[in-house]
Amino acid sequence: xxxxxxxxxxxxxxxxxxxxxxxxxxxxxxxxxxxxxxxxxxxxxxxxxxxxxxxxxxxxxxxxxxxxxxxxxxxxxxxxxxxxxxxxxxxxxxxxxxxxxxxxxxxxxxxxxxxxxxxxxxxxxxxxxxxxxxxxxxxxxxxxxxxxxxxxxxxxxxxxxxxxxxxxxxxxxxxxxxxxxxxxxxxxxxxxxxxxxxxxxxxxxxxxxxxxxxxxxxxxxxxxxxxxxxxxxxxxxxxxxxxxxxxxxxxxxxxxxxxxxxxxx
Amino acid sequence: xxxxxxxxxxxxxxxxxxxxxxxxxxxxxxxxxxxxxxxxxxxxxxxxxxxxxxxxxxxxxxxxxxxxxxxxxxxxxxx
Numbered sequence: 001x002x003x004x005x006x007x008x009x010x011x012x013x014x015x016x017x018x019x020x021x022x023x024x025x026x027x028x029x030x031x032x033x034x035x036x037x038x039x040x041x042x043x044x045x046x047x048x049x050x051x052x053x054x055x056x057x058x059x060x061x062x063x064x065x066x067x068x069x070x071x072x073x074x075x076x077x078x079x080x081x082x083x084x085x086x087x088x089x090x091x092x093x094x095x096x097x098x099x100x101x102x103x104x105x106x107x108x109x110x111x112x113x114x115x116x117x118x119x120x121x122x123x124x125x126x127x128x129x130x131x132x133x134x135x136x137x138x139x140x141x142x143x144x145x146x147x148x149x150x151x152x153x154x155x156x157x158x159x160x161x162x163x164x165x166x167x168x169x170x171x172x173x174x175x176x177x178x179x180x181x182x183x184x185x186x187x188x189x190x191x192x193x194x195x196x197x198x199x200x201x202x203x204x205x206x207x208x209x210x211x212x213x214x215x216x217x218x219x220x221x222x223x224x225x226x227x228x229x230x231x232x233x234x235x236x237x238x239x240x241x242x243x244x245x246x247x248x249x250x251x252x253x254x255x256x257x258x259x260x261x262x263x264x265x
Numbered sequence: 266x267x268x269x270x271x272x273x274x275x276x277x278x279x280x281x282x283x284x285x286x287x288x289x290x291x292x293x294x295x296x297x298x299x300x301x302x303x304x305x306x307x308x309x310x311x312x313x314x315x316x317x318x319x320x321x322x323x324x325x326x327x328x329x330x331x332x333x334x335x336x337x338x339x340x341x342x343x344x
Contacts, residue, residue, distance in 0.1 A: 067332070067333055069333065088330055090333045092336075094340050094343065098339065099336055100336070102336070106335070107332060110332070
């Protein structure tokens with residue numbers, strides 16, 4: 001007899017009713033996003049659109065996120081982030097390990113308090129836009145708050161994290177604990193070695209050569225990107241932008257052969 | 266409302282059969298105390314048995330705002 005699998009009760013959290021109103025094409029939240037691409041490819045525009053557009057993480061004109069912390073390397077895009085319709089938002093240009101550690105701890109306590117009261121957890125969001133991620137992930141005094149954030153963000157923190165970066169190789173994103181906890185990869189045009197590394201690590205049911213070809217075809221269009229969303233089923237995990245599913249060539253061939261075999265004689 | 270000594274004393278009197286106005290033996294003692302206190306009986310009963318209102322804690326929104334402000338201050342202090 002097959003063993004029935006039930007969701008672990010800790011997963012039965014009170015639901016935020018606003019979630020049902022979100023655009024179904026959006027990656028589910030909470031998620032850990034990495035938006036990667038060369039300078040000028042459109043990473044910040046992608047993030048900005050996700051956070052301000054009606055089709056993005058917006059419900060009834062307001063952000064789905066109840067509180068947002070945005071770390072940006074420079075001040076030139078502050079005015080754009082200030083347009084996000086979230087009242088409880090802060091933009092910071094420095095990163096302090098202890099301060100973020102305290103913030104995470106306080107958020108964790110608050111979320112647990114809400115869950116005890118049978119309330120849906122708050123939707124929190126932390127953004128790192130072109131910050132030197134490798135430095136952020138480095139351990140200081142034996143611990144790294146950012147690592148702890150990534151490991152627990154989707155669970156007790158109910159926090160969505162966005163990283164925007166020009167490079168992936170030789171950065172903190174190659175640390176297995178970080179790489180494995182990024183749920184959604186948004187990949188713009190990257191240098192060849194960077195793209196090769198991402199494709200090699202995340203080709204899923206594609207052959208490396210096949211995904212490389214499909215990626216390059218997508219990158220021929222300006223400001224285009226592919227999305228690898230691990231919270232989607234395998235057959236719809238890789239998409240051009242957010243909705244156009246990319247399919248492995250060998251599966252398309254198998255399908256057409258199958259159709260030929262089963263065609264009426 | 267803070268629990269005053271007077272209020273505690275009244276409750277104690279009502280709960281003690283020797284001073285409670287609802288027992289034959291306590292009625293006399295209760296009357297004597299009330300006369301000495303010069304307080305109308307109606308006023309006394311208005312306060313007795315009322316549960317103390319729990320002080321209102323910060324709302325979720327206030328907690329969230331405080332957390333964000335604290336992060337901002339702590340980050341600025343490290344500059």
